[in-house]
Amino acid sequence: MTQRFVFTILCFIGLPIWLQSQTIQQKNTRLNRNVPEEGVLDSGPIPTMHAYTADGTPISVTELCKGKYTVLAAGCLTCPLFHQNYPEIEAAYVDYAHKDVQFFYFYKSLRHPEMNGYVQAQNIKERLLQLTEARKKLKTKVPWIADTMDDDIRIGLRSGSWSVFLISPEGEVLYGSGRIDAKGLRSALTKAVGPPVHTTQASELNLPHIGRAPQLTNIDSELRVARPDGLTILNTTPSIAEDTYYVKLRAEANDSLLKTGNGRLFLGFYPDPIHDVHWNNLAPPMQYTLSLPEGVSASPATATAQKGPGDSDTQPRQFWVDISSSKPFDSLELTMNYYACTSDKCFPLSQQYTIKIENQNRGARTFGMNKGQSAHKSNPSKTASRRMINMDTSKDGFVSFDEFYNKIKKRQGKTPTREKAQQRFEKIDTNKDGLISLEELKRSMKSTHIQNP
DSSP: OHHHHHHHHHHHHHHHHHHHHHHHHHHHHHHTTTSOTTOOOOSSBOOOOEEEETTSOEEEHHHHHTTSEEEEEEEOTTOHHHHHHHHHHHHHHHHHGGGTEEEEEEEOSOSSTTGGGOOOOSSHHHHHHHHHHHHHHHTOOSOEEEEOTTOHHHHHTTOOTTOEEEEOTTSBEEEEESSOOHHHHHHHHHHHHOOOSSOOOGGGGOOOOOOOOOOOBOOOOSSOOOOOTTOEEEEEEESSTTSOOSEEEEEEEOHHHHHHSOEEEEEEEEEOGGGTOBEETTSOOOEEEEEOOTTEEEETSEEEOOOOSSSEEOOOEEEEEEEEESSOOOEEEEEEEEEEEOSSOEEEEEEEEEEEEEEOOSSOOOSSSTTOBOSSOOOOOHHHHHHHHHHOTTOSSSBOHHHHHHHHHHHOSSOOOHHHHHHHHHHHOTTOSSSBOHHHHHHHHHHHOOOOO
16 A cells, blocks of 8 residues: 555656656757757858848848847748737737837748638738738737748748747847747847837737637548558759749648659649639639650649639649659659639630649648548547547537547636747647647647646
8 A cells, every 4th residue: 555655746746857857858849840950040140141022022030130120920820829929029020019129020931821712822912922921910019021032031041930030230140949939039129229219919910810720621532532640742943933823732741752753752732822712613624744765654744623613713733643663863853734723714724734743841731631530430539529529618528628628727726827838739739720630639738637617
């Protein structure tokens, strides 16, 4: 009895301490998994980088920052964590702009292509259209600039999708974080220019709440295909990048195709919402054709999409292609034929892409698809289901941080700080979309064997 009692006490004392230490050690990795392994640039001179103003004027980032303290914050239309946290940048702007600190968001490549239908811009005109959409949607006061199509700022600052930096008037990085950390940014600003007269809370600004994007069901259908975890987004290049591709191609590959040249290729064709595009189901459906290197075969090398519901729709057209090759190969060519239809025009187009069998490597991953809801859900454990029901007060099938924190406060005698609760929340939220799903809750309970709220 005594040994068992001692062992129990040690577990109660030691396990939480160990878990807390693991949480602290893994915090940056979990939060910044779209940041390069070496982390964001947090010291030293900024490299040579170029950008565009919101009206399309080319600028030097070095010249932009010269002579003033400058805050640069990454953002885009498809990063839920940026959407949740950008009000902290707006609040800091209110407090420090009068101290001659300039603030800019830099619009970068998309974190989660497919979220709300948005797809990667193929030229700077499209990136500026997305920037305008983000500024309108988020109602920002902080001005925006646009990263180049070669991702000068993202690569130069080793930035993630919601990173933030403070640059000195001499062009030195004084502060860099892979995520928007209000406390860290304000501390760096106060050290550089002194404390603000008043500390504005983000909640005071009445900025819009950006809700969760719908999570599409990950199943095979007439228009879509089910995708497994672990696919790699491939580098796709339009043959004429400055042309408007009303429908955009996304290509993904499994590991076998990347390593051996034999495997599965995913092709998805997406009407671009930034151009207000839809499929005209009264016209002939879209078709793709692959041109293959010698020794490479594809099945099917050409295919025609099914027509969608009604006279028009905006759902993607998706295909699986089985690739066979005697050895790894570099690329293949794709031609897509479709009707480009907007609210005021509809005409046939034939456009080409080069698909390189390599990782696109732009810090992006498919949103709500590779980890989407399956058609046949396994029976969840009674405990996970019960806790999900208890926490999910909005009844939308997911648990937000506020729902998580409110449940902790009700269940525990001593309320943890929001920071500690955030750490626990992020440990469970493995896909980093800002919400906990039932599957994430089940996996967390199985892997840690701890009592989640």
